[in-house]
Amino acid sequence: MRLTTTGVAHNFEKSIVGVIAKEALPPDQRTRAIRFVGPNDAASDADLMGYRAILCHDELHRDPGMPYIHRLRESDHLRDGDIVVLEGRTGLVRSLYRPYELHHHLFVTERCNSNCLMCSQPPKDRDDVEALTERNLELIDLIAPHPPYLTITGGEPTLLGDNLFRLITQLKFSMPETELHMLTNGRTFAWPKYARRFADLDHPKISLGIPLYSDFAGAHDYVVQARGAFDQTVAGLHQAARNGIRVEVRVVLHKLTIPRLTKLVEYIYRNLTFVEHIALMGLEYTGYTPRNIAELWIDPYDYQDELEGAVEYLAVRNMTVSIYNHQLCVLRPSLWRFARKSISDWKTLYLPECETCSALPACGGLFQWAVKKHSDHIHAISSPQPCVVDQKCWST
Amino acid sequence: MARAFYPLEQFAGAPAGFHLLPFRFIRMNGKELLVNEAGEFLFAPPGTVQGLVDERLDTSTDLYRDLKAKHFVYDDSSSPLLDILATKVRTKFDHICGGTKLHIFVVTLRCEHSCDYCQVSRQTATRGEFDMSTSTADRAVAMMMDSPAREVTLEIQGGEPLLAFDVIQYIIPRAKRLAKEKGKNLDIVVCSNLACVTDDILMYFRDEGVKVSTSLDGPAFLHNKNRPRPGHNSYEKAIEGIERCRAILGMESVAALMTTTATSLDYATEIVDEYVRRDFHSIFLRPISPYGFAIKTRHRTGYEMGRFLEFYKKGLAHILDINRSGYRIAEVYTQILLTKMLTPHGTRYVDMQSPAGEAWNVLVYNYDGDVYASDESRMLAEMNDWTFRLGNVHRDTRRTLFTGDSALRMFHASCNQALAGCSDCAFQSYCAADPIYHHSTQGDMYGNRPTSGFCSRNMEVIKHLFSIIEENDRETMRIFWSWITGECVIEEVVECA
Numbered sequence: 001m002r003l004t005t006t007g008v009a010h011n012f013e014k015s016i017v018g019v020i021a022k023e024a025l026p027p028d029q030r031t032r033a034i035r036f037v038g039p040n041d042a043a044s045d046a047d048l049m050g051y052r053a054i055l056c057h058d059e060l061h062r063d064p065g066m067p068y069i070h071r072l073r074e075s076d077h078l079r080d081g082d083i084v085v086l087e088g089r090t091g092l093v094r095s096l097y098r099p100y101e102l103h104h105h106l107f108v109t110e111r112c113n114s115n116c117l118m119c120s121q122p123p124k125d126r127d128d129v130e131a132l133t134e135r136n137l138e139l140i141d142l143i144a145p146h147p148p149y150l151t152i153t154g155g156e157p158t159l160l161g162d163n164l165f166r167l168i169t170q171l172k173f174s175m176p177e178t179e180l181h182m183l184t185n186g187r188t189f190a191w192p193k194y195a196r197r198f199a200d201l202d203h204p205k206i207s208l209g210i211p212l213y214s215d216f217a218g219a220h221d222y223v224v225q226a227r228g229a230f231d232q233t234v235a236g237l238h239q240a241a242r243n244g245i246r247v248e249v250r251v252v253l254h255k256l257t258i259p260r261l262t263k264l265v266e267y268i269y270r271n272l273t274f275v276e277h278i279a280l281m282g283l284e285y286t287g288y289t290p291r292n293i294a295e296l297w298i299d300p301y302d303y304q305d306e307l308e309g310a311v312e313y314l315a316v317r318n319m320t321v322s323i324y325n326h327q328l329c330v331l332r333p334s335l336w337r338f339a340r341k342s343i344s345d346w347k348t349l350y351l352p353e354c355e356t357c358s359a360l361p362a363c364g365g366l367f368q369w370a371v372k373k374h375s376d377h378i379h380a381i382s383s384p385q386p387c388v389v390d391q392k393c394w395s396t
Numbered sequence: 397m398a399r400a401f402y403p404l405e406q407f408a409g410a411p412a413g414f415h416l417l418p419f420r421f422i423r424m425n426g427k428e429l430l431v432n433e434a435g436e437f438l439f440a441p442p443g444t445v446q447g448l449v450d451e452r453l454d455t456s457t458d459l460y461r462d463l464k465a466k467h468f469v470y471d472d473s474s475s476p477l478l479d480i481l482a483t484k485v486r487t488k489f490d491h492i493c494g495g496t497k498l499h500i501f502v503v504t505l506r507c508e509h510s511c512d513y514c515q516v517s518r519q520t521a522t523r524g525e526f527d528m529s530t531s532t533a534d535r536a537v538a539m540m541m542d543s544p545a546r547e548v549t550l551e552i553q554g555g556e557p558l559l560a561f562d563v564i565q566y567i568i569p570r571a572k573r574l575a576k577e578k579g580k581n582l583d584i585v586v587c588s589n590l591a592c593v594t595d596d597i598l599m600y601f602r603d604e605g606v607k608v609s610t611s612l613d614g615p616a617f618l619h620n621k622n623r624p625r626p627g628h629n630s631y632e633k634a635i636e637g638i639e640r641c642r643a644i645l646g647m648e649s650v651a652a653l654m655t656t657t658a659t660s661l662d663y664a665t666e667i668v669d670e671y672v673r674r675d676f677h678s679i680f681l682r683p684i685s686p687y688g689f690a691i692k693t694r695h696r697t698g699y700e701m702g703r704f705l706e707f708y709k710k711g712l713a714h715i716l717d718i719n720r721s722g723y724r725i726a727e728v729y730t731q732i733l734l735t736k737m738l739t740p741h742g743t744r745y746v747d748m749q750s751p752a753g754e755a756w757n758v759l760v761y762n763y764d765g766d767v768y769a770s771d772e773s774r775m776l777a778e779m780n781d782w783t784f785r786l787g788n789v790h791r792d793t794r795r796t797l798f799t800g801d802s803a804l805r806m807f808h809a810s811c812n813q814a815l816a817g818c819s820d821c822a823f824q825s826y827c828a829a830d831p832i833y834h835h836s837t838q839g840d841m842y843g844n845r846p847t848s849g850f851c852s853r854n855m856e857v858i859k860h861l862f863s864i865i866e867e868n869d870r871e872t873m874r875i876f877w878s879w880i881t882g883e884c885v886i887e888e889v890v891e892c893a
Contacts, residue, residue, distance in 0.1 A: 115399050123399070215465035217474035218408025225399075227407060231475035238480060260461075267465055270436055271480055273487075273740045292401065312870070316877035317739075 001346035002077040004094045012067035012088040017138040018052040020082045103344040104147045109155035114185050115225040120287040133163040146175040158188035172203045179205045186210035189236030199243035207246035213257045215267030241274040248277040254296040258303045265310045282325030286369040300330045301377040328363045330375045356380040410456035411471035419468050421445050422822035434484035435825040436466050491742040495544035498758040500551045503528045504560035509625045527560045528763040533567050535789035536761035541574040542794045553587040590637025598644040612652040614667035658699045664711035680728035681711045701849040705856045719875040726879035736826040748828045752810040765789040772832045806831050809841035817845025823858045
């Protein structure tokens, strides 16, 4: 699903964040809203008063004397209640938050101190911290209703410095019941003072998702393109745990991580026993991945032995493990109960062969960008389908 | 502008040299088994250790990377992460923190059984003479609650403790009250042969949340042979008692322990089958303790450790078969060792720790107020060997118990890290020091490993388990893990319409 559109902006320079209102609101409810004027929406001047800004799909024939963007290229994706940011200089309209989705994100920076070969969100070397922090503080203020889960992502969030603490404090204040998950490379947490300070935020429901790609330092460092990253990440995981911060380990599966996968999960069990979840994730064909595909690609069909071994290793040890971004038809049926529908709604795609598949309702599908590169073994599963049942549980 | 990518050699080149971290090794099954300071192990090809010592192991191999990832070596290309290793070692020793957890109260020496292997029974004694007095009970409970441990277990035994049920009824409410005052969690277990149990007693146990541990040596002919009592009906009494316990206290509230006598050695499968028939889900294939009357009656009960090991292996194989057929039953000693070998944790099992669990993790309060380092120490005392009597509840405090000559002499021999024959043993971190066993069998708390039954038993059992682990049969490993975690194995794929 579309995230951005552009039009022609007038009457403002700085970006404006607000909630889309497709219908007219009573005057006292307009201060947080951006009024969207549709094709057949005959709004008078008075009808447009008091909003943060005006969006209009077509040409707005008179200047309402307030920030507005008109002549949008697309607007079908904008729904009532969406939170968007309008850019005055470029006329860009970016959707930041859509209440009806299952997965919600707070994107905090494009900067990163790693440069992973398969990064889906390649970092940019420009300082966006202040601008994005201001935008996100406004966004947090506008989000309603509060979602059960919210993922803080980047880039590397800890590069925000104090601004990250501002954001989390704000989240703790305005939606304390929302479970926060922060995707970070964990390196900054290697500094005991940082980990302690983060823990001192005392957010009741925050956890970290930290990637680890090998038990062998050099191999991890190569994947993330940063020397010493393994040492920092492992130390960071320990500092986090020592300070009572909950952590998840994430492993992206590709040709560089598969060979030592069993050894990596053994390393996690013996050295990072405290992690509360391990996510084994399929490669996303986006960002840097297409550039490095020759080095990264292995058909998931061809790593089922390694994946099954790793999952079995963790599961019998009572470690919680999940498989993300995999299609059921490519996974061994023994692994189905670990597979999660992990792909954000707007990124999900199903192929033509999926239409007749009997496992479709349970399948997480593909990333939309997988249309260009996916397993050669995707196929419709016909009935009677294999299904996973619990073996007779040993009585105890 | 997009950033550049750098080649593998910039990050993962082979280092010129490496440094060793502490580890021990043993040659077995044509391989070298290396074990590091935190109990992590690696099967490596012959010659690996020599290559490490000579610093000529190829640092570009997967073997080298395995050794590095498992904290056997480190090199200058990355941090040795010693903090992480330290955390792992600390985790392994976590069980020694927190103070004495298990407190055994010998409420009476009287018993109506006359078992050959028993150390201390007094069938002829009149009531009172060998029972714990109220003043001794008061002092013992107070001393128990002086332990800094947050979780404490009160284990009431004898003799046959139910013959002194009035003492039990005196102790339990006092222990509960004091535990509550001091903010401790209290578990209570009564060890009884159940021959004299009544529904009234069991209802009292139910109301007080008391668990029961009993003896079951095997099928009727074996149990009754091992455990004579007037009427030759020990087995029938035990089975009846177990069923009444289950009916009144619940299935999980009664456990059974067996003792392996010379006669038992020929009946490994029959003993296991008896436990299954009686719906038990754990069994402890325990060798007889070389203490007390068991030494006097060695001609009838004793045997060579080699014969016990055959018995253990046969029993374990049979137990694994039963598990494969879908009935879960764990062998307790295997479960303890596997936890030490395969997990980052130690165990609370006091007889298999280094520093030895005696005193640190278990104290025994005898009926007369004497305090011993373990139940075995008390049995020695019944043979007039007072070496491990730490003091008396009427004269000592927790501090004087732990700083007395008896305790200090024992502590010196309590760490296998510092015992000849153990300090360089590959299995050190899985095994234990047992000064009481070695004092009893060899007249020397430090002991001589080549002639030690403790050593030969554990070496052989651990080697046997490593051989099974190395085979890495998926189903066997699942069974082992179900014993370690207590979780059942699930997930099977079926075709469903």
